[in-house]
Amino acid sequence: MDPRPGPRSSRRAGDAAVGGGGDAPAGLAPAVAEQLDRFLRHLELERGRSRHTVRAYRGDLTTLLTGLADLTELDLRALRGWLTAQHTAGAGRSTLARRAAAARTFTAWARRDGLIETDPGARLASPRPHRTLPAVPDAEQTAEVLTAAESGSAQGDPVALRDRLVLELLYATGVRVGELCGLDLADVDLDRRTLRVVGKGDRERTVVFGVPAAAALRRWLDDGRPALVRPTSPRALLLGARGGRLDPRVARTVVHRALAAVPGAPDVGPHGLRHAAATHMLEGGADLRYVQELLGHAKLATTQLYTHVTVERLKVVHEQAHPRA
Known part of the structure; x- marks a missing residue:
């Protein structure tokens, strides 16, 4: 396959921008809503954040900014009160950490932009x-x-052939479903057995x-x-039943259905x-740096989470096999 001239955006043609536009969310003052939209456009267009990430920021920050007349009311006391309310409502540690990170990113931008x-x-x-990592099939x-x-x-059914490929590539490469x-x-080089993948950022x-x-x-x-394939089909590797690019939701259904058919396999x-x-690669002796590159982790610390799983596996093997366990 011919190489592309340079990196491409992870968003495909035809995807709508999600940063701005539309009416102000209920509870947001018009000026505050406009500033939030500016921030979301900054995330999307200048920092290259995905539509999913921008949508998550919009949801988190809308709860933070609701009721404020302007951003000058956004002080440390307001931020702490917001997190306390989230905790009281039952938000978990991961959710609180994510929302606090969203707030810090927003206030840093607002300071740089002269809004506060x-x-x-x-x-x-x-x-x-x-x-922590979820349970995985062995x-x-x-x-x-x-x-x-x-x-x-x-039997050659095209949907079954596609579903098989979805499962094989997800497991063989460790790529995200998106x-x-x-x-x-x-993006496919079948002779070299490689894929060019655009990940986060x-x-x-x-x-x-x-x-x-x-x-x-x-x-x-x-x-x-x-x-x-149809005359209007994109140049996507994976197609849906109607010829469009395969929707990640369909791919998720394929995986859930396949795992459900295996007794004892976690869903x-x-x-x-x-x-x-x-x-499985780490258990097989793969270098941690290689696994980091394969998964597209920006930080090695993220990949090191998997070493905990393999250590637990080593403990099981040790207890079963070592005479002094």
Whole structure:
């Protein structure tokens, strides 16, 4: 495939911008709503944040700014009172940490933009989230899922061929489901068995996949995709039943359905296959830096979460096999 001239946005053509526009949310003063929209456009257009991230910021900050006449009322006391109210309403540590981070990002922007004289968010503390990983299917359960998908695609049904490829690539590469559905044909190098993926912050990386995923990909390109493609279809690698780009929600359904068919397998969805890929590679002796690159983590500390899982696995093996356990 021909290489692209440079990085592309993770948002596909036709996606609507979500930063601004529309009526002010209920409870927001018009001036405050306008400033929030400016901030959201800043996130989207200048910092390259995804539509999902911008939407999350809008929701969190709307609860913070509701009832304020202007941003000068946004001081440290107001921020702490807002977090306390969230905690009283039952928000967990991870939710509180995320909302506090959103508030700090907003107040820092407002200070730089001259909307407030000081940055109250710089002094806002929040609880650290408990960073845990969900249960993941073990290697045997994952193999059973993929074997069933291969058998189901044997008759050549194009949707079954696509679903098999979804499962194979999610597990083989550890990509996020949005990254997978965002792939174009030009992102595939079947000879080298690589994909070019655009992840968070429009960071581009190359991921590799093995022989089983390559076989599923070739079968999809030869027999599956041509049966679903329409004159108006995009150059997307994965297509829906009507010829459009595959919706991540459909991919999630594919994974949930496949895992549900395997007795004892946790129902974890696409992100669970991503966690399984990382966990199984580390258990197999992969270097942590390699797993970081494959998953597209900006910080090694994020990848190191998986070492906890493998240490627990080592404890189990030690207890079962060591004579002095």
